[in-house]
Amino acid sequence: MEHILERFLTYARMDTESDPESDTTPSTAKQWDLANYLAEELERIGMQDVTIDENAYIMATLPATTDKEVPVIGFISHFDTSPDFTGAGVNPRVIRNYDGKDIVLNEEKNIVLSPSYFEEMRQYKGQTLVVTDGTTLLGADDKAGITEIVSAMEYLLQHPEIEHGKVRVGFTPDEEIGRGAHKFDVKAFGAEWAYTMDGSTIGELEYENFNAAGVKISVKGKSVHPGYAKGKMVNASRILNELISCLPEYETPEFTSGREGFYHLTSINGDIEHASAQMIIRDHDSTLFKKRKKLLRRITAELNHKYNNAIELEIKDQYYNMREKIEPVYHIVETAKEAMESLGITPIIKPIRGGTDGSQLSYMGLPCPNIFAGGHNFHGKYEYVPLESMQKAVEVIVKICELTAKKA
Template identity: 45%
Template structure:
């Protein structure tokens, strides 16, 4: 196989793999397995004899080590699904060769333009080949770029046996975009000691910290009554729900916060006169901050319901993920080796905190310490998504250097 990282990427993005939070199955959409089966075939063609797709849609494979000394087994992970935020069907990628600067119009929807003023990173991409969509779908660089980069690096290692390395496990998951990517991962079968997700953005950016996250559901039971005889008796659950949302503090919302500031964010509201439901997410980098926001939301709900004596509510909290830095700080070699690899390809590592989560968040707390590595993608989850081919190639080189660092720093037997 002589495919480049671009060849792979273009092949993967045209496969519709959007996940669906409304589904209770794993994977949430069976079409994710279409990409999984293709990946298994490609990995098998490279000579990875254990490549397989499990019943949950996850793909496993191993690049065997080629040294006698004991090198910690590491895992490289990316997810196959794309976000439900925007259409991922019938993706039509376009490649802008030798980008000369300026705004990039998207041919499928003239109203959509990737503007330098809104995407200043384009100023660093002169001469690069830029991949975009036609403007009618998202691209899927999140995270099919990561998949293409991992498999390209695996092929390079296999074709260059003079590069000494330990065993490298490959893992491609489903349903990451809806928070279930690690739910059905079998870590015992995977057999890795440390991991890295390839799910980041700008090259050079490495991430060892995420939000801690909870989901909250508030179910409201009102008092239904015929509107003609409702005076003094009706308690409309829709209005109660609206009142709760309207009282959320304006300074702890996604649209008013950045950096290390968390938020409370309503994601859905449904209902009728007799009953309504509000779904929210709470985010903070510290568990204490998460608990404070949860208490604030509960107190606000109780205050609103005190004005409706005939109505009641239930307040349900589901833990989603926790800040992976808590785990990674106990294993400094994981980040140290990554930072060394980034330097070796000529980049200056920049450590960032993710205002979100990755599979690495869950995997870290499941026992696989797992920071996040850049893929080169930009403007994820939107029709303005774009990525540089040269940045993808840099990521491939970074993966190869990372594998080499782990071997070189492992003690001799």
């Protein structure tokens, strides 16, 4: 497993944070560092048809080892990290033979990764954990997935006696800002279906996700001396606060779970003259998703009537629930499930409370269920990944390739 660990640490140390305010692809120039490294590494391990396009999308081929007609399948991960928390200067720490107790990430700042708060840590007692130093995220989302795909391809190249069909791999930028699939060339990829290695806990297997929309709110006010403001002042910050207060109080991420949707306020700024906010809307049910957007529009319209059209609202759909596209080809989920079970892994089939490149790709004609990559507590300083989970993910990829050929 040491080569898997070293590969992951190499990737994790590269800053690939994406930027939602940028209009380039990739959204940050620093993503090219890992993209170019990956293209060179794929060449080095013996992959064929390695390409990297002008937007940093990487594709490569593992040639078939059988003459049987086997469907071309693919594996996909993203190399950017979330802008929610800094990815600069990542300094991973390796905790071997984890004792099941608190891990002090940063003594100076008293930052502790504790199983009393993150209970799932207890299941990894005795394993090797990769953690942060408490000042950055780790980047297991989704550098663990990339590590697993590259390592699985390397293993299959080293073991040509394993029968499998042609396999395609793809690595994308900007998934964390919702653009990972926007410029992905499905036709050039040439697979019948694929799997994103972008889940969390070992055993996760997901084929349904949120319907998602992004929201921008802008309020224009008018500043007047407060002593003479009656009938004249328009306080943009107060109007924005009133709008947000009209949304259902408990339909937010911190009060919901499972298939429950939410409104999530991600940023807010303002003064008297101008106030703005961004939020996201999520729901697994398409009807409820539409109702959420309709409610926000109705609240805005009512407040605009009250405040003389002070509010501008923009709602943009980001991606949709891939279940509709996966269910007609459910055998691809069954193959992944069988692969896990054959390796002693209990499949955890559940909806994603989020989205992956796979949700967009499924609507672009490439059905893409999502498989665990092993990491936990993504997008923050408490992120960690067990090495043994990454090893199991590598084995799942290899087994899926075998089973696909066997069933052909």
